[in-house]
Amino acid sequence: MKHWILFTALLAASQTFACGPWYPYGDEVRFSLFNPESFDDGSFSPFYYTADQFGSSYKSTAENDLNTKLWFNYCKGNVALADIFNAIYTTSTEDFEKKNTSNPMITYLVKNKLNEVIDYIVFAKSCSGLNSINSAWESEDDNAFTMRNKKIKFALKKSKKLMDTQLVQRYQFLALRLAFYNNDNQKLGEIYSDYFKSRDDKNVIDYWALHYFAVMSPSDAVSNFQLAQVFAHAPSKRFAASLAFNRKVVISDVIAQAKTNTERANVYAMYALRNPGKSIKHLVQIYQLDPNSELLSFLVVREINKIEDWVLTPRYSMFPPSMNADEFYDRSNQELLQKRIQSDQEYAKRLAEWIGSISELKDHILGNLGVAYLVGISGDVSQANELLTTFRSKKEFVSLHKKTSIVFALRSGKSYSYLESTQNYFMTENADPDFLFAVGRELEYNGAKTLAALFFSQLNQNENSFWDNGIVWKGSNHIGTLYADFYSDWFFYMDGHYTAEEVIKVIQFVTERSNETKFDKWLMRYVQPNVSHLHDLLGTKYMRSDELYLAIASFRQVESGLWDSDSYPYMDYLDANPFYTDFNSEHTRTPGDTITYTKLEIATQLQSYIKRAEYPSTKNKSYYYFQAANCYFNMTHHGNSWMMTRYYWSGRDIYSKLEDDGNYFNCNRAKEYYLKAMDFANTEDQKALCLRMAGRCEQYQLLEEYSYIGYDMPENQSYNRLKRDFKDNYKTMIGKCTSFERIYATYR
């Protein structure tokens, strides 16, 4: 036996957290079915609802990049978007200079003798290396400063000579941007005023120019207004515009700058954009001002994501909403949490009613699926189920529609046969973990705990993706492993939250099912190969309840080799002699560690000792009770065979609330057997030894109950009795370890 327990022992097969203490937080616990990526082209990605500061960074693509579209129109649709995107952002300056005709855009420009465009692109690419502020310390880098000035002059000169209006605008923009990076506010202001301020028919380049102008300007209502328009019209500048936008400026002052309703709607959108609370007021205003605003549908999805978090995160993971994640949430806050959820459900209903009233969204995915989902979240599941059958979704939303339907169908009580009929939505390679988890939870809430366990077993099977989209959850009865108060593994969840009878049902399902269907095979794919673990779990549960016959029967079902395998840390944590202990040894090597047992052998031997002790004709009853008591002691937190009753060992016991905690931490059963051993002891020494060991158990109980709460600890009654009744032995029993060996040897 080794000094094996340092702080926490983990099952090798469990999810390990190599970086030390980790507690799920923020988006790690957030529940969401409505993936915002499905609703836009990625241009709003930094502003998706998240517990983090920002969502994922904006990814420019051939499809969402407005500059690419501008060039596409310039080339009169003769060059594919992807080829243009590639040419302007990837193709080298050299290829343009050499007019490398393998690129379709260059080919088009050469063929149509658009040499001025090629010259422009070469010039633009030569400027890109100068797109950085001189230095944060604002010391002037003469070289870059001079180069930019030269290029500003060149660009403005070019813009005056050219006839092509788009090229003229592009050169003017480059000059303005160079002035920005030269920190030359005056020049920037002049260029903006001369060439951009009064332009009609604005394109994305105008909004780029407005962006630099606004960022350079004082942060006030005017610049806020400008940034709001940039945000609405220039996706690639959205992130920078949102950072520069000053939310301390009063909204009415910014609205006052607007001339059109669309401009006003864009301003309201900026204030709703990163609002972590309820934004319906601004959404209504945006709709009233600009019913077709592109920003509106994005903000509606964001609002749905918030409500999912506020209502469904607590429902499924039992963590608080991600924005308010707090590991110290406990029972005392449940009432408050429920009150908040109730108000959020009312909000979901209000939002659903408003979205449902918008004629422009009548046939839109948000107008039907969004509304149905919100109605369901609000608690009206039957209406949600009804609504979900009244429309057909476009191809890209069919899966989401079905997933939503399945979750609410389960909430209304459907079970196995329904799941089997919808199996294709689970049995996909990349099934949404949140969806599988929601299904598992709904089944669990319906009492279908066997099916629920099989769904939980589908989660977190890929360790590599655990940190990206893993699922963590808590249990309703606050039982935790000794490692944490949350779960990421079906097995440990069953350990804490499934009764022995429920475990048996899962075992029966995966071992006795005849005519397995494809769906069954999928359901059981992770549990069936691990059925031995379930027998082990069952045996362990029976050990906790001291039902030795049942424990032995369960352990007999465990395949040979499990306890020796790498997936079970038995060899590290259960390789000591469970029938030996002394006055002080807990997890250190003892003279008794000359033999080891399997879990089955321990249970069988324990049963044998008890039987022999209780057999009327047994002469040395005290010895057998003493051996049983040693074993019961060693199966507690303080002994060398704790793994008979637990899968984790921790110096802290705050998370465990299992049914035998009284025995596990307080050694009640061991004390009972030491006292029985005393009743049948043949000598005074043996009696004293038994009482001394009972006193040891009592001491753990006193420490457990009194040491943390600062009360005065009562006296150890067993030790008092030892002192009173065995005066001669008391000193050596308490003070000398060697007396244990001396008296224990008399038993043999």
Add this chain to the structure above:
Amino acid sequence: MFSIFEDKFIREMRNPFFLLLFLLIGCSEPKIEISRAFYFWENDTQFINEDEESTLEKLKIEKLYVKVFEVERIDGVITPIAKSSLKLDLPHNKVLKELIPCIYIQDDVFVKASKNQIKELAENIAFLAKKYIVENIGMGNSNFLYNEIQIDCDWTESSKKMYFYFLKRMKEESKKEISCTLRLYPYKFHEVMGIPPCDKVMLMCYNLLNPLNNANKNSILDTDEMSKYLDTDIDYPIHIDIALPIYSWMLCYENERFRGVIHGVDEKLLSYMSSKNDLWYTMERDTVVSGVYMRMGDRVKVERITKTQLNKAIELIQGSSVLKNETVVSLFHLESKEINNYQYETLDSIYSAFSR
């Protein structure tokens, strides 16, 4: 109860020369000249408003300490951030004489920095401080004096050596008076924390307590705590100026867990809360403030400074060995939301109380 300092005092009283000196001093109470000052600590405010301008004039503020930027390590690179947007256009103010650029530097900038990096940092700060205080904030107005740079850094034992080297380099690079902020802890425990090598220090008489660890105390100004640090007879070897707080904040908690701070007391938010005492409030409805989603049941600790607290703090300072002769008294900070919480007479009395 006598302290060891009182023992020393009694011993020295037996010295005839000391007794004579004591009597002479006792006959004519020393008059301390007070120079009135304010701090301005906002980054993104471009112009001071009418209330702030009027406060400067009415209180006859001579010096304005302006935070011009902060310095942090970002991805390992020492970088200036939170640069001031202020433009100080005060054509009618004839009293304000001097602008002092203040630079807040995070302590970890000095940990693991080489001497060369510190030298470069001092060059950069001297350049940027001048640029901001003269060209940007002072708008090139030569009527404002620019004589001093103030460095604000809560140095530790591990950063002390490099921080002190930096202060010396700042003097060389800027050719200005260098002052630095001094909290009460390094004031009292100067033997451990060292004496910063600069021309003068600004003793920050606030923020002595960790706001998150003292549930039932006002962490901005707790005079009982303050008295523990001033209860010393040390003769600090550098001239000391005084900074006092007139700011407030709301510390937001969800389920006893700190979530964020709202600077100033938001009266609208206050109207959404119920209170059992002056410090602690409970949210009665959901709302968003400064980007924080406050939900019903959340708790908020509201900390503000009263006239009584300020008077007590002044008494403690006067009863200590801090004040010497000509002293700058600066209030933190110039923002209408904060100064409007006080009557003009109250603010004026803070300065005049030191001259009495």
